[in-house]
Amino acid sequence: MGEITKLTLVNLVSKIKSKEISALDACSDYVNRIVKSKKLNTFVTETLEQAISFAKKIDDNNLKEGILSGAPIAVKDLFCTKNVETTASSKILKGFVPTYESTVTSKLWERGAVLLGKLNCDEFAMGSSNETSAFGNVINPYKVNDENIVPGGSSGGCSAAVAADLTVATVGTDTGGSIRQPAAFTGIVGLKPTYGRCSRWGIVAFASSLDQAGPMTKNVSDCALMLDAISGFDEKDSTSANTKKEEFLKNLNRNIKGLKIGIPKEYIVDDMPKEIQDLWDKGISWMKESGAIIKDISLPHTKYALPTYYIIAPAEASSNLARYDGVRYGFRASGKDLNEMYENTRSLGFGNEVKRRIMIGTYVLSSGYYDAYYLKAQQVRRLIKNDFDLVFKDVDAILTPTAPSSAFKIGEKKDDPISMYLNDVFTVPINLAGLPAISIPAGFDQSGLPLGLQIIGKPFDEQTVLNSAYALEEKIGFKSQVKDWWM
């Protein structure tokens, strides 16, 4: 025992199905590690007892049909889980116990996965370091000279939990990089699917035209399996795409001979560390070795993606978060009249970053400023999408770094919103254009922190993204360097 938590999702499920490992043993090993890993602060809510009894039920009734049979899985605390508290890591949702289950998580349980608990994240998924959570920082399982490092964000509890073997795989959400950047910061794989590929129903909404759920896993095969599990049309989400069901794991293939990979010159940014550029160059060589054809491309509006995002995302957030009024769910403060009750509830219930974004969003949508900011940002969003549409006539996928740096120290960027936002420079354009993109671990920087490469694909062409990542993964031969220092 003890080695079970090192297994990949694909291997663990196959051993559970063949009865080499019982669902109970698998679950118990994860529970034991979770109990010893409180220092990392990855969990907001644990459901360990229920997990054990569910695992027993799987063994006793031989429920081994599902593609995730017996897989112990914790999920980001942004997915509504029936009868299990769901907070979005915000004080304002403290005590909220959904009476329904999100579509994505219900697909996990239908396929045999066992819920371990809810994972910490930035408050309402607004952040790139997990520092905005109302329930404290998550600590990256990687460490530099005894200093604690952020796990990335907003899915920081997810990334740290996968890297520390506290869940065999997980689902996060990605509005501007919230799956891919934390995946890169912790040496794991993270995929943001095409907008519409996975249902958003039952996910606490941040920016509805950008939000998308996706897998975070130990490797590319696990990622394909998780996408098989969670994707698909849902009549409860009007933006979910009615495409035919695909089999990503079955069709996973390392043969990318002749595939055209674009390298966008605009992703060479000022102050990018040399090791990121070097890693990117290595990625290009690995692609060539795999038989891919490299093409220089241009995405001329790349530099406008971040400012566009920081108008559109807060605008949508200010509208989505209007529902937190202290009347229907969660936290409520007192006030002498209705307005004062609303104002006090929201002032005490939301953290600073969330308030900042609601304020910006309200401002850019307010009378007299709507056209100058919001409408303008939507126009630029069109140009950014057009850039991608044009290059995808020539190339099949695009290779870039995932983030312009490795993970940083806790507190390092906390007081400067712009420097925090710059983390998402390579990931945000993809959300604006609604494309699929994966981050895979590709190496380490000088201080031993993991770095990621991003592969971007055409809409609904996750298979090419996964196949390219699968080919690169073999060339890279990445090995986790997590040392269990917290246990």
Added chain:
Amino acid sequence: MLIYPNFSSSLMTINKETVKKISKLSRIASNEEFENSMIKDLNSILKFVEQLNELNISNTEPLSSVVDQKLYQRDDVEKKINEKKDILQNSPVKNENYFVVPKIIE
């Protein structure tokens, strides 16, 4: 009739009065400390997004959604979802079948 601002920077600067107005619209209680920190943060964010003014986009159609499909229409059949008991379950203050809010009519 709306008055559209031109892009002179004076209009883009957020002062205390604007912060007070925005916090009122956002239903977020405001105080001196909050206002000062928001003046600083919002101005730096607005300065950052001003880059968009470099672009000539007068003829560009705005993009509000990347979804390019006809909206799905479900069958018009009754479903038992959102029952009263479920909806009220998480309310911090309720009475029988109602949400309770501070008195709004004198």
